[in-house]
Amino acid sequence: MRIALFITCFNDTMFPGTGRAVVSVLERLGHTVEFPQEQTCCGQMHFNTGYRPDAVPLVARFARTFAGYDAVVTPSASCAGMARENHPLLAADYGHAQLQQQVADVVPRVHEFTEFLTDVLGVTDVGASFPHRVSYHPTCHSLRGLRLGDRPLELLRAVKGIDLVDLPDADSCCGFGGTFAVKNADTSAAMLADKADGVLSTRAEVLCAADNSCLMHIGGGLSRRGSSVRAMHLAEILAATEGGTP
Amino acid sequence: MNAPSSRGVVWLGSPAFPDAAREALKDTRLRANLKRATSTIRDKRLAVASELDDWEALRDAAAAIKKCTARHLDHYLVELEASVTAAGGTVHWACDAAEANRIVTELVRATGESEVVKIKSMATQEIGLNEHLAEAGITAYETDLAELIVQLGDDRPSHILVPAIHRNRTEVRDLFAAEMGHWGQPAPEGLTDEPADLAEAARRHLREKFLTAKVAVSGANFAVADTGTVVVVESEGNGRMCLTLPDTLITVMGIEKVVPTWSDLEVFLQLLPRSSTGERMNPYTSTWTGTTEGDGPSAFHLVLLDNGRTDTLADTVGRQVLGCIRCSACLNVCPVFERTGGHAYGSVYPGPIGAVLTPQLIGVENAATLPFASTLCGACYDACPVKINIPEVLAHLRAEAVEAKNGHTAEALAMRAAGKVLDSPRLLAAAQKAASLGGRALARRGTIGRLPGPMHGWSDTRDTPAPPAESFRTWWRKNRENKEGEQS
Numbered sequence: 001m002r003i004a005l006f007i008t009c010f011n012d013t014m015f016p017g018t019g020r021a022v023v024s025v026l027e028r029l030g031h032t033v034e035f036p037q038e039q040t041c042c043g044q045m046h047f048n049t050g051y052r053p054d055a056v057p058l059v060a061r062f063a064r065t066f067a068g069y070d071a072v073v074t075p076s077a078s079c080a081g082m083a084r085e086n087h088p089l090l091a092a093d094y095g096h097a098q099l100q101q102q103v104a105d106v107v108p109r110v111h112e113f114t115e116f117l118t119d120v121l122g123v124t125d126v127g128a129s130f131p132h133r134v135s136y137h138p139t140c141h142s143l144r145g146l147r148l149g150d151r152p153l154e155l156l157r158a159v160k161g162i163d164l165v166d167l168p169d170a171d172s173c174c175g176f177g178g179t180f181a182v183k184n185a186d187t188s189a190a191m192l193a194d195k196a197d198g199v200l201s202t203r204a205e206v207l208c209a210a211d212n213s214c215l216m217h218i219g220g221g222l223s224r225r226g227s228s229v230r231a232m233h234l235a236e237i238l239a240a241t242e243g244g245t246p
Numbered sequence: 247m248n249a250p251s252s253r254g255v256v257w258l259g260s261p262a263f264p265d266a267a268r269e270a271l272k273d274t275r276l277r278a279n280l281k282r283a284t285s286t287i288r289d290k291r292l293a294v295a296s297e298l299d300d301w302e303a304l305r306d307a308a309a310a311i312k313k314c315t316a317r318h319l320d321h322y323l324v325e326l327e328a329s330v331t332a333a334g335g336t337v338h339w340a341c342d343a344a345e346a347n348r349i350v351t352e353l354v355r356a357t358g359e360s361e362v363v364k365i366k367s368m369a370t371q372e373i374g375l376n377e378h379l380a381e382a383g384i385t386a387y388e389t390d391l392a393e394l395i396v397q398l399g400d401d402r403p404s405h406i407l408v409p410a411i412h413r414n415r416t417e418v419r420d421l422f423a424a425e426m427g428h429w430g431q432p433a434p435e436g437l438t439d440e441p442a443d444l445a446e447a448a449r450r451h452l453r454e455k456f457l458t459a460k461v462a463v464s465g466a467n468f469a470v471a472d473t474g475t476v477v478v479v480e481s482e483g484n485g486r487m488c489l490t491l492p493d494t495l496i497t498v499m500g501i502e503k504v505v506p507t508w509s510d511l512e513v514f515l516q517l518l519p520r521s522s523t524g525e526r527m528n529p530y531t532s533t534w535t536g537t538t539e540g541d542g543p544s545a546f547h548l549v550l551l552d553n554g555r556t557d558t559l560a561d562t563v564g565r566q567v568l569g570c571i572r573c574s575a576c577l578n579v580c581p582v583f584e585r586t587g588g589h590a591y592g593s594v595y596p597g598p599i600g601a602v603l604t605p606q607l608i609g610v611e612n613a614a615t616l617p618f619a620s621t622l623c624g625a626c627y628d629a630c631p632v633k634i635n636i637p638e639v640l641a642h643l644r645a646e647a648v649e650a651k652n653g654h655t656a657e658a659l660a661m662r663a664a665g666k667v668l669d670s671p672r673l674l675a676a677a678q679k680a681a682s683l684g685g686r687a688l689a690r691r692g693t694i695g696r697l698p699g700p701m702h703g704w705s706d707t708r709d710t711p712a713p714p715a716e717s718f719r720t721w722w723r724k725n726r727e728n729k730e731g732e733q734s
């Protein structure tokens with residue numbers, strides 16, 4: 001199986017450790033991962049902020065770059081959702097027949113990292129060890145967009161030594177919402193405050209999720225409140241092994 | 247599209263959503279009231295919805311009925327007009343708020359009365375009917391308990407189902423004690439803030455109105471095209487009083503409320519109470535078909551209101567919003583509404599449904615911040631009994647809001663520039679290098695704290711991690727490729 005990693009522009013720039021973790025988990029499971037260097041961004045920011053025409057070249061680049069792979073794996077539920085739901089829509093509204101075809105070919109092979117592990121590879125125990133108290137925040141795009149359901153939790157439960165604690169009001173949004181956090185900073189901050197309260201009440205050492213954007217938001221709020229809770233992509237937990245440092 | 251000033255809907259002079267929200271967020275009592283009320287009703291809704299094993303099938307049916315009716319709206323409206331007329335009612339067509347107000351005012355004048363009783367109706371709030379009647383010397387008395395509270399407080403509704411959700415019972419007691427006397431029967435001496443006492447005071451106050459009023463104005467939840475039956479769904483029974491006691495009944499209804507037959511209605515009567523109050527069945531469902539000799543009003547007028555709805559129908563993505571049955575489930579699950587309350591939306595339609603309906607009714611350029619008043623978290627879509635994909639419509643309206651500004655904003659320039667960078671791995675790598683250097687220069691011990699300028703809103707309450715020294719693509723090239731694989 002030819003597997004391509006779609007790192008996403010945000011992780012590429014801000015959280016390269018998450019990409020390294022995905023590569024390390026997949027290699028540990030015996031797969032080869034390729035990183036097509038022509039990749040950049042799925043166009044989510046442009047699309048969600050109302051700049052659809054500006055997203056179209058990114059859709060075309062995505063389809064070109066990942067053509068021919070059996071699986072395109074990404075450690076971002078929101079970017080996977082963007083490709084699957086909105087690339088066909090943009091191709092239909094702004095693209096030509098050829099682009100529509102390219103998009104239709106690639107989109108069914110785009111997988112968020114945890115669903116790739118559970119649904120395509122059929123594994124829940126990836127041989128990880130992480131002896132820490134961890135809480136999991138189901139981001140809106142994992143929960144209501146991709147409907148990942150319990151998949152991330154099944155993966156986490158199989159991690160050796162982990163002390164997994166429920167997050168109260170887990171399904172409520174953290175208030176990030178991309179440019180929402182800038183355009184409606186006050187409302188976003190009020191939502192963040194409640195989410196951070198929930199995290200602190202679990203007394204977890206680590207908060208994990210399937211999207212680094214939401215994690216950066218919650219982690220940023222926790223850090224400003226002087227908390228030592230670490231916000232960490234769940235791929236990095238799955239990459240951790242006995243004796244290895246995440 | 248320019249919003250004709252005759253369209254109403256929005257409270258003129260309302261600040262943009264982010265500013266109104268900032269003010270509302272300061273009101274800690276409001277936030278506590280909202281949190282308590284919305285979370286209680288949320289749990290009730292989930293409990294009664296999960297009792298039905300065909301809940302999802304009901305939602306699909308509701309969405310399909312609304313879609314099909316909207317496609318043939320002209321047909322069903324003409325059918326409705328014919329059946330209402332045949333049953334002894336009179337149908338009036340109003341293309342906008344001004345025309346609807348004029349029709350209702352003339353109908354009331356023709357009766358020679360100067361007072362009307364009203365049962366909660368969003369359509370009449372949308373067109374500003376009470377204010378219009380007042381100018382014509384006609385006093386409208388709201389009889390829904392929550393609407394009464396709003397009216398006595400000279401206030402705005404902040405929730406579709408619980409318009410006075412922003413008031414707690416002590417505030418209500420004070421309002422009753424101070425204001426009821428100006429409108430009719432005063433509140434009893436020594437009124438307490440016990441719900442039973444408050445309800446009793448309202449009952450006495452309203453009873454006097456019901457027994458004297460000759461004209462009533464109502465809204466409608468549904469109208470059945472093939473029989474001409476109009477339906478009002480409510481909890482208190484005050485609507486039933488308005489609909490049966492007066493001689494003349496005037497109903498103002500948005501044209502999207504028509505359903506083809508009673509078997510279509512059945513689907514909605516299961517979905518609506520469960521989604522709105524979290525009840526299996528609402529206490530009062532009133533239905534009437536034209537007029538009946540010796541039973542109820544002797545004159546019935548149905549005013550069919552367009553007011554932006556046919557424009558909405560022309561939008562292939564936005565039209566699904568016309569399926570809304572005003573249950574308010576989307577408000578109760580919305581994390582933004584829960585914090586800001588309804589007034590921040592500056593419209594009679596608050597919350598997620600307001601964010602997608604108001605801009606369509608009055609033109610997106612007149613409510614340009616509303617489509618952005620959401621994180622696109624999707625909770626509303628999951629809750630909606632008619633499966634309206636609110637996030638999809640929000641994103642669609644954002645594109646329209648941007649288009650309406652013709653690219654002449656700083657944001658548009660920045661987005662275009664970002665698009666150029668993101669469409670080139672070479673430029674992206676250069677930008678990553680710059681961000682890394684710049685970010686690390688700003689950071690202390692790995693985090694960036696408060697920032698001035700456009701990022702202050704973000705950085706006031708959040709630290710940002712400093713970008714790493716090396717991007718993923720740089721790491722990959724160094725560790726996995728050992729050769730230059732990069733083209734631009």
Ligand code: SF4
Pocket residue numbers: 521569570571572573574575576577599626629630631632633634
């Ligand atoms: S949009 Fe859906 S959930 Fe919201 S009020 Fe309308 S019917 Fe109810």
